[in-house]
Amino acid sequence: MWSKIRLTIYGGTSLAGLIWPFYFILQFIQLVRNGNIHGSVIEIGTAFFDDAWITPTSGFISADTVILLISIFIFYVAEGKRLKLKLWGIYFPLTFLISLAFSFGIFMFMRELKISKQD
16 A cells, blocks of 8 residues: 555656756746746756856755765665666656756655566
C-alpha cells in the first residue's frame, strides 16, 4: 500500500516538475517575443541564467538548488548502481533538458518500482 502511495507522489511530482517550470520558461519566451529582452541567442541565454542570481532571493534559491543538484547527482549514481537500475545515467541530461524536479521525481518513481519488485 505504501509503495503505491509513494509511486503516486513521485509520479505527481515528476509531472508537476514537467509542467510548472515550463510555465516560467514560456513567460521568459514571451518577454523575448515582446522585445523586453533582446539581443543575440547567446545574450538572451546569458540573460536567462543571470536573472537567476539577480536578487538576493533568487540568488538564495539558485545557490540552494546548485548544492541540492550536487547531492542528487551523487544519489543518482549511488542508488542507480546499488539497485542496478537500467539507464540510471539518463537522469543527468533530463535535469538540464527538462528540470530537476522532473528528473528527480521520475528517478524516485523508477527507484520505487525497482524496490517494490524486489520485495
